[in-house]
Amino acid sequence: MSSRTGTFSRRFWLAAAAVLSILAGPPWVGAARSQGDPLPSWNEGGPKQAILDFVGRVTTAGGHDFVAPPDRVAVFDNDGTLWAEQPVYFQVAFAMDRVRALARAHPEWRDTQPFKGVIEGDATAVAATGEKGLLEIIAATHAGMTTAAFDALVAEWFRTARHPRFQRPYDSLVYQPMLELLAFLRANGFKTFIVSGGGVEFMRVFAQRAYGIPPEQVVGSSGVTTFEIRPDGQPVLIKEPRVEFIDDGPGKPSGINRFIGRQPILAFGNSDGDLQMLEWTAAGTGPRFLGLVHHTDAEREYAYDRRSHVGRLDKALDEAGRRGWTVVDIERAWKAVFPPAPRSDR
Missing domain, CATH: 3.40.50.1000 (HAD superfamily/HAD-like)
Structure with missing residues (x-):
């Protein structure tokens, strides 16, 4: 942002501008406010x-x-x-929603952590699986599809999913x-x-x-x-x-x-x-x-x-x-x- 406020021919206006710049603070602040x-x-x-x-x-x-x-x-x-x-991180929320959506096609998940915890809403059980469990969830819900198909899934999730507290x-x-x-x-x-x-x-x-x-x-x-x-x-x-x-x-x-x-x-x-x-x-x-x-x-x-x-x-x-x-x-x-x-x- 430029610090110049214009060019004046008269010394009076130059002096006045200098005084105003001192009172207003740094020159770019005055420009931003204007x-x-x-x-x-x-x-x-x-x-x-x-x-x-x-x-x-x-x-x-x-x-x-x-x-x-x-x-x-x-x-x-x-x-x-x-x-x-x-x-939770919003991408984790997306992944967990995908686990629940895919659970019917994966009956084995009902007896396997961390998927069992996601399906049952047991956050403690999911957390206990640590980074390994999170990577398993991401792999199961993000892989095996084209990048275009993944983009479409994410866009649809943003259209339909709502934050649990703010409902937005x-x-x-x-x-x-x-x-x-x-x-x-x-x-x-x-x-x-x-x-x-x-x-x-x-x-x-x-x-x-x-x-x-x-x-x-x-x-x-x-x-x-x-x-x-x-x-x-x-x-x-x-x-x-x-x-x-x-x-x-x-x-x-x-x-x-x-x-x-x-x-x-x-x-x-x-x-x-x-x-x-x-x-x-x-x-x-x-x-x-x-x-x-x-x-x-x-x-x-x-x-x-x-x-x-x-x-x-x-x-x-x-x-x-x-x-x-x-x-x-x-x-x-x-x-x-x-x-x-x-x-x-x-």
């Missing part, structure tokens, strides 16, 4: 001002912290950062303040990416519609796919029950390097799984912005951090305090959490 508040769902305060200041500094041509547009890369975790993640479509539970931030960054020459532990093909179904982030700018965990030509001559990709890449924890910097090829200058997360992504972003030269969404609002959303079974925020919260990263306390920082409910759900 165009309307780009972050209307953010309360005035530290996090909002830190964002405005950072974007102003890196986009002011000729400024000490100016960053050329190709290097304005911003990365965002998805679960708990761009949309809700409680009581899962893909409507995106964070309004983060939607505004994404739009604000793109309006200022940033390229925005999702870098998430969630399945890349699952996220690509909704990322464009929900966030304005195209499929090629979604980095996530992926399974193996194989190319096949069907008897009718149609080429397809088949999803295999094997993991190819886990985009979580230390996998996130690797994913950024592998799929983006540029070190970000802005990163936002919400859990310990995002710590290495934030550290990698902070390690670059020049101006950097590191943000954490802290879930503190039990009334409008959820309150959880260090002991949560989903989106645990412990080490990263301590690191943010030591390094001066921006922590966004939802209860204090956001005027609204979600966009208004879709008309069909009101």
